[in-house]
Amino acid sequence: MTFTSLNFLFFFTIVVVLFNLIPQRVRVWFLLFASYFFYIDLMPVFAILLALVTGCTYLFTRIIANSKSAIGKHRVLVLGIIVIISPLIFFKFFSFVNLVITTLLFRCGLHVSLPTSSYILPVGISFYTFMAIGYLIDVYNEDVESESNIGIVALFLAFFPIILSGPIERAGNLIPQFRKLQQTTYSDLVAGAKMVLWGYFLKLCIADRLGLYVDLIFNNIHTYNGTTLLFASVLFPFQLYADLGGYSLIAIGVARCLGIIVVPNFKRPFFATSMSEFWRRWHMSLIKWLTNYIYTPLSFGLRRWKMSGIVTALILTFIISGIWHGAELTFFVWGLLQGIYLSIEVVTLKKRSEFKQKFCLNKNPWYILISCVWVFILFSFSQIFGRCGSIGDAFYVIGKILNVLGKIEWLKLMPSSLGLFSLTLLLIKDFLDEYYPNRFLLFENKNIIIRHLSYAFILILILTMGVFDSGQFIYFQF
Amino acid sequence: MNHLNQLATKILAFISLIILLDFTAGYLFRYLETKALNNNPQGMIAEFTMCRAEGDIMIFGASEAHGGLIPSLMKNKLGISVFNCSNDAKPFYYQYCMINTVIERKKPKVIIWSIYSCDLNTPTKRDMNSLSVLNPFYDTNDYCKKVINKKSKYENLKMVSNLYRYNSRILNLISNIFSKTETDRGYVALSNSGYKYPTLKSGSEDCGIDSEIVDSFIEIIKKCKATDVELILIIIPKFENINNSENFGYKNLIEICGKYDVPLIKEFYNSPIFLNDSTLFRDNDHLNDKGARLFTALLCDKIKQIRETKCIH
Numbered sequence: 001m002t003f004t005s006l007n008f009l010f011f012f013t014i015v016v017v018l019f020n021l022i023p024q025r026v027r028v029w030f031l032l033f034a035s036y037f038f039y040i041d042l043m044p045v046f047a048i049l050l051a052l053v054t055g056c057t058y059l060f061t062r063i064i065a066n067s068k069s070a071i072g073k074h075r076v077l078v079l080g081i082i083v084i085i086s087p088l089i090f091f092k093f094f095s096f097v098n099l100v101i102t103t104l105l106f107r108c109g110l111h112v113s114l115p116t117s118s119y120i121l122p123v124g125i126s127f128y129t130f131m132a133i134g135y136l137i138d139v140y141n142e143d144v145e146s147e148s149n150i151g152i153v154a155l156f157l158a159f160f161p162i163i164l165s166g167p168i169e170r171a172g173n174l175i176p177q178f179r180k181l182q183q184t185t186y187s188d189l190v191a192g193a194k195m196v197l198w199g200y201f202l203k204l205c206i207a208d209r210l211g212l213y214v215d216l217i218f219n220n221i222h223t224y225n226g227t228t229l230l231f232a233s234v235l236f237p238f239q240l241y242a243d244l245g246g247y248s249l250i251a252i253g254v255a256r257c258l259g260i261i262v263v264p265n266f267k268r269p270f271f272a273t274s275m276s277e278f279w280r281r282w283h284m285s286l287i288k289w290l291t292n293y294i295y296t297p298l299s300f301g302l303r304r305w306k307m308s309g310i311v312t313a314l315i316l317t318f319i320i321s322g323i324w325h326g327a328e329l330t331f332f333v334w335g336l337l338q339g340i341y342l343s344i345e346v347v348t349l350k351k352r353s354e355f356k357q358k359f360c361l362n363k364n365p366w367y368i369l370i371s372c373v374w375v376f377i378l379f380s381f382s383q384i385f386g387r388c389g390s391i392g393d394a395f396y397v398i399g400k401i402l403n404v405l406g407k408i409e410w411l412k413l414m415p416s417s418l419g420l421f422s423l424t425l426l427l428i429k430d431f432l433d434e435y436y437p438n439r440f441l442l443f444e445n446k447n448i449i450i451r452h453l454s455y456a457f458i459l460i461l462i463l464t465m466g467v468f469d470s471g472q473f474i475y476f477q478f
Numbered sequence: 479m480n481h482l483n484q485l486a487t488k489i490l491a492f493i494s495l496i497i498l499l500d501f502t503a504g505y506l507f508r509y510l511e512t513k514a515l516n517n518n519p520q521g522m523i524a525e526f527t528m529c530r531a532e533g534d535i536m537i538f539g540a541s542e543a544h545g546g547l548i549p550s551l552m553k554n555k556l557g558i559s560v561f562n563c564s565n566d567a568k569p570f571y572y573q574y575c576m577i578n579t580v581i582e583r584k585k586p587k588v589i590i591w592s593i594y595s596c597d598l599n600t601p602t603k604r605d606m607n608s609l610s611v612l613n614p615f616y617d618t619n620d621y622c623k624k625v626i627n628k629k630s631k632y633e634n635l636k637m638v639s640n641l642y643r644y645n646s647r648i649l650n651l652i653s654n655i656f657s658k659t660e661t662d663r664g665y666v667a668l669s670n671s672g673y674k675y676p677t678l679k680s681g682s683e684d685c686g687i688d689s690e691i692v693d694s695f696i697e698i699i700k701k702c703k704a705t706d707v708e709l710i711l712i713i714i715p716k717f718e719n720i721n722n723s724e725n726f727g728y729k730n731l732i733e734i735c736g737k738y739d740v741p742l743i744k745e746f747y748n749s750p751i752f753l754n755d756s757t758l759f760r761d762n763d764h765l766n767d768k769g770a771r772l773f774t775a776l777l778c779d780k781i782k783q784i785r786e787t788k789c790i791h
Contacts, residue, residue, distance in 0.1 A: 006632045006635070006636075186484075186485055189485075414649065415646070417649060418646070418648070418649060452491070452492055452495055453495075455492065456492075456495050456496055456499055459496060460499060460500075460503065460641060463500075463639055463641035463642050463645060464503075464641050464644060464645055464646075464647075464648055465645070465646065465648070466645065467646070468636075468642075468645065469603065469606075469607045
């Protein structure tokens with residue numbers, strides 16, 4: 001049952017209706033049941049793992065909260081993090097570590113075969129593990145109180161709209177909402193439904209349409225010329241934005257229909273004028289998590305190194321982010337590139353600010369446009385590593401883009417051309433929201449006719465242009 | 479209570495609006511479809527085959543037949559009219575709908591069906607998705623309805639929407655209203671411009687079979703027999719040397735043809751005439767125009783031979 005299946009729409013409708021009919025005291029348990037039902041439908045066996053991680057998180061947070069000694073608390077925190085992160089490391093990195101060790105031993109002349117694991121990655125493990133660790137650290141730092149109701153902790157980690165691909169929520173936001181689950185209000189329902197509708201549009205009409213072309217080209221990199229590969233590389237960030245952005249909006253909208261407010265994940269990222277601003281707008285919940293629990297402690301620890309400490313912390317944080325995406329060299333390079341981009345920006349921040357002030361560039365539309373395009377180029381370049389199956393393929397693509405030009409395969413683009421139309425709509429909407437907020441409103445228009453026609457228009461676009469059989473969201477693999 | 483009434487009214491109004499728009503869109507799409515079919519029938523090959531295509535011999539198959547069999551050449555050799563109804567990348571169930579519909583609408587004398595052993599295998603998700611071209615016929619054609627319902631258990635629900643039936647078709651319809659595809663009664667020559675001649679692939683193949691597909695296959699064979707339509711199955715050459723000795727699907731195909739006495743022309747597949755000359759192919763899977771001419775000529779001789787043998791018997 002994925003978000004784009006009819007099964008999910010039935011499930012979601014039933015959950016919302018029942019949620020509003022049952023007494024308040026059982027709502028947590030009802031949502032917990034619905035969440036586990038949703039997860040078990042996807043991966044029955046790994047629901048046990050989810051329950052174990054939940055049990056450990058509950059146990060360690062309770063011990064930390066009740067512990068009197070600071071050293072004891074710290075020890076429990078370290079132990080808790082190790083225990084909670086172990087399954088993630090096992091499932092995500094076992095094969096990679098195995099391969100590295102075997103290769104190293106082989107190079108040393110030792111032919112040793114290590115035990116192998118053929119398990120698939122439990123869906124959502126990266127997300128609920130991060131949420132569990134975040135909760136543990138927040139309790140340790142006394143930012144949130146340890147929750148005594150295990151049902152609420154379990155719901156926090158298993159909440160069905162966000163368990164598969166985020167947004168990565170913090171206990172401080174969700175747990176208090178779970179403690180007092182109210183009936184959904186009319187405005188919540190409408191706001192949620194609008195987000196769900198727009199999310200489906202992003203996923204079905206943009207991400208999956210563009211995916212037809214991007215996947216075709218990237219799965220046959222040896223067949224296509226450099227110009228075609230370049231075009232696919234340009235389209236991929238848009239596909240990713242519409243895919244994860246669409247998923248996030250559906251997740252946030254579904255939660256909103258239950259009266260729960262989940263943090264946003266994207267804020268018009270392609271209108272960022274610097275990489276640091278881009279990362280404040282792209283996959284915001286992950287970046288916030290990394291900032292709070294990796295970058296800040298690291299940069300604090302390295303504060304004596306001054307600028308070098310900041311640069312090291314930045315690079316390390318993004319390398320961790322890359323490795324979080326997958327145990328591949330491609331993701332390592334992807335993370336490294338983000339770290340380098342941001343480090344250059346940090347180092348040159350003062351000079352760039354002076355330059356901008358001197359020539360009054362801050363509000364110059366041409367400067368903003370060039371900056372946005374430059375940020376997009378940098379990000380698209382790094383995403384070649386994120387998209388290719390191996391580091392060799394990534395360099396092959398880059399080499400071909402630089403050396404082997406030719407005509408774009410327009411015919412192959414035909415099935416995706418409807419996606420380009422939808423993408424144009426998205427970019428216009430983002431542009432208006434960015435530079436003309438509260439003007440040219442459609443979904444939020446005060447005129448009911450315009451509002452309803454806007455919903456109908458998007459629904460028609462989804463039905464006529466949506467790709468209904470593409471299957472999964474890209475971030476499910478992470 | 480007022481609050482609930484207000485909500486219910488709004489939802490009802492919105493649903494009414496959607497139904498109205500869907501209904502209107504259905505009319506619009508059907509209009510566009512007719513216009514496209516009138517302007518460029520060859521570009522709307524599925525609709526054209528369903529509603530209008532005629533010929534004493536009708537050819538069915540996927541891309542290998544689309545660019546592999548030349549109707550005008552066949553007409554010269556066999557003296558009867560031929561139409562190539564093949565459509566690129568279309569799986570067994572598509573052919574099932576087309577053949578059944580054509581037999582009922584305009585009974586041809588001969589049906590030539592290009593088939594491979596793997597066609598009897600369980601269809602992939604991609605195969606099933608490619609059947610969406612049949613969606614507009616859901617209400618009017620029982621074969622299409624049967625096949626579309628195999629896609630998922632909710633397909634009948636999705637088909638309530640006119641817009642969904644024409645999902646992803648808008649550009650195709652518009653382009654066929656404004657452009658014309660030139661074909662030789664369905665045949666489109668494949669050239670090697672931009673393509674190198676392929677290198678020979680070799681290996682072995684083992685395809686499974688799907689019992690539902692086999693049943694449907696036998697259903698067509700029986701229908702042809704019952705309606706006195708001569709069914710000839712062919713395996714079009716590919717530029718690959720495949721060992722089929724362990725191929726379950728291949729063995730089954732031969733067994734079914736033997737059991738129901740259906741001619742299966744397979745001698746040109748894996749034949750040295752084709753395997754020794756890469757210039758006959760556009761790529762490993764498709765003959766080019768030169769290859770199609772040679773294959774069509776050889777096939778016509780073989781068909782003549784089969785028909786003469788039948789007359790003697």
